[in-house]
Amino acid sequence: MTSVKVKFLPSATEPREGTVHYQLTKGTDKRLIPSGHTVMVSEWKRGRLLSSVPCSDSNKSAEAKRHLISSDLRLLGAIIARFNTSKPRYSLDEVEDEFGKAKAERSLFHFMDSLIGNFRHNERMRTSETYLAARNSFGRFLTSRGTGKDIPLDSITGALMEEYETWLRRSGVIPNTVSFYMRVLRATYNRAVDIDLVTDARPFRHVYTGVDKTVKRALTIGTVRKIRHLELIPSSVEDFARDMFMLSFYLRGMSFIDMSFLRRTDLRNGYLSYRRRKTGQLLTIKWTAEMQQIVDKYPQRSPKYLLPIISQNVHNERCAYRNAAYNINRTLKKIATMVGAGIPLTMYVARHTWASIARYKGVPIRVISEGLGHDSESTTQIYLSTLDSTAVDKANSLIISLI
Numbered sequence: 001m002t003s004v005k006v007k008f009l010p011s012a013t014e015p016r017e018g019t020v021h022y023q024l025t026k027g028t029d030k031r032l033i034p035s036g037h038t039v040m041v042s043e044w045k046r047g048r049l050l051s052s053v054p055c056s057d058s059n060k061s062a063e064a065k066r067h068l069i070s071s072d073l074r075l076l077g078a079i080i081a082r083f084n085t086s087k088p089r090y091s092l093d094e095v096e097d098e099f100g101k102a103k104a105e106r107s108l109f110h111f112m113d114s115l116i117g118n119f120r121h122n123e124r125m126r127t128s129e130t131y132l133a134a135r136n137s138f139g140r141f142l143t144s145r146g147t148g149k150d151i152p153l154d155s156i157t158g159a160l161m162e163e164y165e166t167w168l169r170r171s172g173v174i175p176n177t178v179s180f181y182m183r184v185l186r187a188t189y190n191r192a193v194d195i196d197l198v199t200d201a202r203p204f205r206h207v208y209t210g211v212d213k214t215v216k217r218a219l220t221i222g223t224v225r226k227i228r229h230l231e232l233i234p235s236s237v238e239d240f241a242r243d244m245f246m247l248s249f250y251l252r253g254m255s256f257i258d259m260s261f262l263r264r265t266d267l268r269n270g271y272l273s274y275r276r277r278k279t280g281q282l283l284t285i286k287w288t289a290e291m292q293q294i295v296d297k298y299p300q301r302s303p304k305y306l307l308p309i310i311s312q313n314v315h316n317e318r319c320a321y322r323n324a325a326y327n328i329n330r331t332l333k334k335i336a337t338m339v340g341a342g343i344p345l346t347m348y349v350a351r352h353t354w355a356s357i358a359r360y361k362g363v364p365i366r367v368i369s370e371g372l373g374h375d376s377e378s379t380t381q382i383y384l385s386t387l388d389s390t391a392v393d394k395a396n397s398l399i400i401s402l403i
Contacts, residue, residue, distance in 0.1 A: 002026040002080045002095065004073060008044045016041050020069060022076060024092050031092040033099065035072055037065050038146075071152045075102055106197055109135060109150040112188055125318050126277075134184035141167050153198040156189055158206055165207045175212050182209045217343040218356035224249065226339040235297075241331035243294045245350050247307075250291050252283075252371040253351030256328070260321040262306040276373050283373050355380075 003025045010018040020035040043065075079098050083090040104110045112135045119128035141164050142149065161182070168178045186204045193200045219227075228246055232239040248254050257277050266274045272291075273284045298308040314320045329346045336345035343349070351372070358368045369380035 002084075002092070004076050004080070006069065006073070007032065008039070010041065018044070020065075022072065024076075024095060026092055029092050031096060033096055035069065037068060039065055067155055067157070068151060071155050072099075072103070074154075075099065075106070075152070103152065106153050107150045108153055108156065108188070109139070111153065111192055111197065115188065115191065129318075130180070131184055131188070134181045134188075137168070137181050138164065138185060153189070153192050154201075156185075156198075156203050157201060158203045161185075161203050161207045175208060179208050179210055179212075182207050217349060218352040219341060219343070219345075219349060221357055221360075223339055223341050224353060224357075227335060227341075230335065230338060237327070237331050238335060240298075241328045242335055243297065244307075244309075244328055245332060245335075245345070245347060247291060247294050248347055248350035249354055250288065250294075251285055253354035254285075255351065256325050256347040257321060259307055260305070260309045260324065261317075263304060264306050267306060279373065279375065281373050281375070 005023045005025070007021045007023050008018050009021055017038055017040050020037045020039060022033045022035060024031040024033065076095070076099055079095055079102065083095065083098075087094075112131060116128045116131050116135070119125070119131065139149065142151065144167065145163075165178060165182065168181065169175075173181075182204060186209060189198070189203065190200075192198045227242060230242060232242060244256070244259070248256065248259060251259070251272070255276070255278070258274060261277070262272070262274055266272055267287060270287050271284050272287050273282065275282050295306065301308045302310055302312040304312070309324050310317050310320045325347065332345040332347070332349075335341075336343065355368055355372060358371065365377050365380055369377045372380060374380045
């Protein structure tokens with residue numbers, strides 16, 4: 001029969017804190033397993049964490065640590081029970097090894113890392129990046145509360161998720177980003193539930209996982225003309241950012257990731273044909289003199305790609321694309337100031353602007369839908385409904401002025 005006790009060992013260098021260990025005893029054999037949890041002396045009394053301690057940065061996480069220790073004890077108990085049934089002559093070394101393996105397998109970040117690796121292997125790079133972003137955010141949260149660098153999956157509770165949501169909001173994270181992190185963590189948790197790594201405790205019931213409607217900003221025709229004719233130093237970062245913005249606009253608001261990975265072979269007989277990375281839909285665009293003029297300005301950086309965004313010998317093309325997007329969007333904000341755009345300028349604004357101008361000029365929804373690469377006109381209707389409502393505001397002002 002094996003027993004388990006929780007031991008607190010004060011630090012030899014820091015008198016106010018110590019570490020928690022699990023003492024296993026089987027007959028005359030004993031083993032002390034470190035838990036990885038550090039607690040303050042003020043949090044510990046008579047072999048357990050106090051249920052209530054003074055609130056401070058050093059001990060505010062006592063409740064969370066108590067939950068982590070309880071999770072470890074449940075795992076140890078399950079391992080010992082299994083050994084008692086299947087292998088009565090087991091050693092404490094085997095219990096310790098099995099505990100270490102099981103704890104790693106049932107930890108949140110260990111599981112997320114395995115998912116991220118699978119996404120990358122299957123070339124789902126965007127998905128892997130979203131999971132990594134959520135992992136990093138939750139890791140910063142755990143560090144801020146002093147509960148270590150990882151937690152068991154069964155320590156993901158409703159209370160913890162609400163605490164994380166509060167931490168995000170206090171950190172200035174906008175609601176849609178909060179929801180983004182929560183949805184990724186929920187998807188991770190649900191995958192773990194599906195393979196019986198954890199029992200579903202529905203920890204995301206009371207946190208926000210919706211999507212707020214955001215107003216998509218679009219430029220006027222006049223502002224686009226100002227950007228096009230803006231006098232900039234040739235081949236400067238501003239000139240390149242302006243050219244990429246205008247090319248996106250000419251290409252019916254093509255997304256920057258699609259532009260980055262356009263192949264030279266995609267341009268044939270005066271038409272550009274490519275598949276949207278987001279949907280896989282095949283789109284064909286007539287190539288114009290304005291488009292060719294921009295391409296001709298820049299030397300060839302890759303024999304494979306049409307535009308000078310990803311170089312030939314770059315090791316990580318996805319990283320090169322992200323860096324280019326960041327630099328261009330940062331430069332576009334300067335250009336917005338130069339032309340008095342009145343809104344933060346990004347590559348995606350080119351897409352909103354193309355759709356907005358098309359609607360303003362009376363282009364049928366069916367045609368706009370095809371141009372944007374939407375699967376249905378209803379999608380385009382929703383998209384257009386979120387564009388800047390300047391025209392409606394002007395109409396309302398006119399009506400009010402008549403009163």
